[in-house]
Amino acid sequence: MKLTPAEHARINAAIAEAEARTSGEIFCILAREVSDYRETPLVWAAAAAFLLPLLLIPMGFEAAWFDWVPFFGGWTAGHAGGQDYATTAALAAFAAVQALTFLAAALVVSLPGLRRALTPRALKRERVHKAALEQFLAKGLHVTAGRTGVLIFASVGDHVAEVIADEGIYAKVDAGVWREAIERLTGGLRAGKPADGFVAAIELCGAVLAEHFPPGSRNPNEIPDTLVEI
Numbered sequence: 001m002k003l004t005p006a007e008h009a010r011i012n013a014a015i016a017e018a019e020a021r022t023s024g025e026i027f028c029i030l031a032r033e034v035s036d037y038r039e040t041p042l043v044w045a046a047a048a049a050f051l052l053p054l055l056l057i058p059m060g061f062e063a064a065w066f067d068w069v070p071f072f073g074g075w076t077a078g079h080a081g082g083q084d085y086a087t088t089a090a091l092a093a094f095a096a097v098q099a100l101t102f103l104a105a106a107l108v109v110s111l112p113g114l115r116r117a118l119t120p121r122a123l124k125r126e127r128v129h130k131a132a133l134e135q136f137l138a139k140g141l142h143v144t145a146g147r148t149g150v151l152i153f154a155s156v157g158d159h160v161a162e163v164i165a166d167e168g169i170y171a172k173v174d175a176g177v178w179r180e181a182i183e184r185l186t187g188g189l190r191a192g193k194p195a196d197g198f199v200a201a202i203e204l205c206g207a208v209l210a211e212h213f214p215p216g217s218r219n220p221n222e223i224p225d226t227l228v229e230i
Contacts, residue, residue, distance in 0.1 A: 018206025
């Protein structure tokens, strides 16, 4: 999802209009993704390698099932140590099944769409929150004169949005306002109308800022009135 120049202009105009009625600052970011979640295939592969081969045990698993494999097939022990050999061969075959299961599961879950679908929602929210906080600090929203910076952040690949308000605002505004802003933003994104979502969230944040932080005699524009795609 990439915004058109017209959508950028519309969002930027909404920010400027909102900031004209407040001393607060609003900045917007649309991220394609915030993480590749490389650990997801490894976790699912480890779970599959541990659990799936266990299903073979009730079926009477034995190394002879793999006689067609050059590494295992064709050799047996013909003396008193035969039982020990059979046990060792079975364990080796089971370990080989686990290794193959791990590799197969890791490759399958590494497919981008499946990897994201199998990543826990809580992990996605944590990664998006971390990325949004990093951007909040990187863009200087924490050093505005009245500590009244607000970041509206959405990650398209993760389907997660965040609104981060500086301490000057957060202490005065009910948390439900930020949840409503996120719902407006995600509603637009789900409908395939990202500009509508951002404008709706900006208007709500702007109204809250105007109520608690009206513009002073001087109202410098400390942060650019823009949306950035990363």
